[in-house]
Amino acid sequence: MYRVLITDPLSDLGIQKLLDAKDVEVIRKTDLTLEELLLEIESADALLVRSQTKVTAEVLEKARRLKVIGRAGVGVDNIDVATATKKGIIVVNAPDGNTISTAEHTFAMMIALARNIPQAYRSTIQGEWKRKEFVGIELKGKTLSIIGLGRIGSELAKRAKAFHMNVIAFDPYLSEDRAKKLGVQKADFKEAIMSGDFITVHTPLTKETRHLINREVFEWMKPGVRILNCARGGIIDEDALYEAIQSGKVAGAALDVFETEPPGHHPLFSLPQVIATPHLGASTIEAQENVAIDVSEEVLHILRNEPFKNAVNLPSIPAELQSKLQPYQSLAEKLGQFAAQIVPGALETITVTFAGEIAEWDIAPLTRMILKGALSCHLSDVNYVNAPHLAKQRGIQIIEQKSSKNYGFTQLIRVEITTDQEQKSVSGTLLNGLGPRITKINQYSIDISPEGHLLFIQHKDQPGTIGRVGTVLGNYGINIATMQVGRKEIGGQAIMLLHIDKGLTADILHTLKQLDGIDSVTEIVL
Ligand SMILES: NC(=O)C1=CN([C@@H]2O[C@H](COP(=O)(O)OP(=O)(O)OC[C@H]3O[C@@H](n4cnc5c(N)ncnc54)[C@H](O)[C@@H]3O)[C@@H](O)[C@H]2O)C=CC1
Numbered sequence: 001m002y003r004v005l006i007t008d009p010l011s012d013l014g015i016q017k018l019l020d021a022k023d024v025e026v027i028r029k030t031d032l033t034l035e036e037l038l039l040e041i042e043s044a045d046a047l048l049v050r051s052q053t054k055v056t057a058e059v060l061e062k063a064r065r066l067k068v069i070g071r072a073g074v075g076v077d078n079i080d081v082a083t084a085t086k087k088g089i090i091v092v093n094a095p096d097g098n099t100i101s102t103a104e105h106t107f108a109m110m111i112a113l114a115r116n117i118p119q120a121y122r123s124t125i126q127g128e129w130k131r132k133e134f135v136g137i138e139l140k141g142k143t144l145s146i147i148g149l150g151r152i153g154s155e156l157a158k159r160a161k162a163f164h165m166n167v168i169a170f171d172p173y174l175s176e177d178r179a180k181k182l183g184v185q186k187a188d189f190k191e192a193i194m195s196g197d198f199i200t201v202h203t204p205l206t207k208e209t210r211h212l213i214n215r216e217v218f219e220w221m222k223p224g225v226r227i228l229n230c231a232r233g234g235i236i237d238e239d240a241l242y243e244a245i246q247s248g249k250v251a252g253a254a255l256d257v258f259e260t261e262p263p264g265h266h267p268l269f270s271l272p273q274v275i276a277t278p279h280l281g282a283s284t285i286e287a288q289e290n291v292a293i294d295v296s297e298e299v300l301h302i303l304r305n306e307p308f309k310n311a312v313n314l315p316s317i318p319a320e321l322q323s324k325l326q327p328y329q330s331l332a333e334k335l336g337q338f339a340a341q342i343v344p345g346a347l348e349t350i351t352v353t354f355a356g357e358i359a360e361w362d363i364a365p366l367t368r369m370i371l372k373g374a375l376s377c378h379l380s381d382v383n384y385v386n387a388p389h390l391a392k393q394r395g396i397q398i399i400e401q402k403s404s405k406n407y408g409f410t411q412l413i414r415v416e417i418t419t420d421q422e423q424k425s426v427s428g429t430l431l432n433g434l435g436p437r438i439t440k441i442n443q444y445s446i447d448i449s450p451e452g453h454l455l456f457i458q459h460k461d462q463p464g465t466i467g468r469v470g471t472v473l474g475n476y477g478i479n480i481a482t483m484q485v486g487r488k489e490i491g492g493q494a495i496m497l498l499h500i501d502k503g504l505t506a507d508i509l510h511t512l513k514q515l516d517g518i519d520s521v522t523e524i525v526l
């Protein structure tokens with residue numbers, strides 16, 4: 001039974017799939033103190049949050065079983081993703097479900113800002129009738145500068161176009177083609193800042209975007225500019241904004257997000273030009289249902305080891321590529337496991353080579369599987385998420401290469417491991433109807449399925465060796481299921497690879513190693 005802990009308010013309808021799942025126990029506890037959260041997280045397999053719960057390194061340290069953190073929304077800045085990655089915990093978000101709501105909220109804020117609606121409302125219900133004081137401006141013909149033309153920025157652009165605004169955008173990843181399709185003028189950052197009657201930010205909060213809108217940038221702006229932030233507090237330097245409003249440079253600001261949330265009695269609130277909402281961008285019935293459904297489904301997939309798509313700490317793989325790579329994943333992991341077990345010593349370099357049709361694809365996910373397989377023979381708690389991090393931490397070099405050489409198979413994966421003691425390689429392929437096969441160990445051709453208990457023996461090619469090995473195993477009651485031998489030349493070095501029905505004791509291994517002509521004996525478990 002998977003224990004799914006939900007610590008922020010999520011839509012009931014949205015989490016229905018989790019509630020209905022027979023293999024899931026849902027624990028809903030909101031407004032937890034840190035101590036309570038530290039206690040609850042210990043036994044959770046999954047954690048579902050919005051933005052209130054702070055999933056810090058301290059919280060993650062306590063998590064013993066946690067496989068996945070689901071963020072019902074976009075921004076994951078309340079989650080220590082780096083620590084989660086190190087611990088092999090997948091972080092998933094729901095990037096699409098609240099796009100429209102947030103774009104609509106930003107648009108509502110822009111109109112409210114243009115027409116002084118919150119200020120006029122407050123005055124009117126106090127019995128005043130100040131029609132002259134609240135004269136606004138039209139959106140038509142004004143320039144809207146969008147900083148960050150992703151999902152929300154793009155939806156906002158469409159709405160602004162419908163209101164006959166000129167839309168100009170800065171986004172380092174915006175292509176000319178996409179800008180054209182959206183009817184948006186692509187600009188550099190300074191140009192976008194200098195042109196806007198309204199400037200709105202829709203980037204994530206990162207090292208690069210922290211205080212992106214700062215004192216110097218306010219200097220570049222048109223006098224009377226109006227500023228919006230419905231993305232993340234911190235993208236705009238709040239002190240600089242305060243000064244720019246006071247100096248008259250900025251005519252108004254609409255803020256949904258703040259550097260510290262809740263912001264309490266923020267100095268900006270003393271300025272009549274500032275309107276604010278309490279991080280409401282995604283707060284609609286529709287968005288909350290959407291994100292809760294999306295994240296619940298993702299969490300269920302991950303808990304059940306099924307394919308998922310929105311991991312923040314894993315490269316995203318297009319569905320088409322995923323289905324092509326899927327049959328190779330097990331082969332890749334087994335080759336990594338196999339190679340790591342036949343080479344003694346500390347891992348230094350893992351070189352993976354892909355040949356044939358497979359070499360035309362993005363094979364990074366397979367390299368990750370090979371790494372996971374290889375490292376899991378040496379380290380505990382290795383998974384697909386943390387394998388590259390663990391390799392880097394230990395100074396293991398990963399070389400990934402594609403080869404056009406013909407190895408005699410439609411496709412081939414070769415894993416070569418170098419340790420501080422020696423180097424060995426293992427190659428494998430997928431054979432129609434037979435699944436994963438190991439086709440070569442070092443220079444020896446072989447054909448065996450990588451599964452179960454295997455015995456890898458390096459020996460001299462001389463009469464009687466196979467018989468002696470069989471006799472020892474027989475004496476100890478070990479059944480041999482299949483056997484493969486390989487040699488380069490008569491009387492030279494040779495290898496033996498046996499499928500055996502159960503594992504060997506140290507005693508049996510010792511006896512085998514003492515046999516005449518045997519160089520090494522390694523038990524491999526796949
Ligand atoms: N107020 C609220 O309730 C909500 C806020 N958000 C926030 O809105 C923001 C945008 O969300 P989405 O559009 O879904 O994200 P997205 O990932 O689709 O778009 C972000 C865009 O910012 C661009 N970008 C990154 N660094 C940049 C830089 N230095 N300068 C200019 N552009 C840059 C990226 O290329 C990308 O196109 C995020 O911060 C998210 O957390 C999202 C949903 C609700």
Ligand SMILES: O=C(O)CCC(=O)C(=O)O
Nearest residue numbers: 050051073074075282283
């Ligand atoms: O959960 C929320 O309402 C906040 C949404 C948000 O800020 C996001 O998705 O990034």
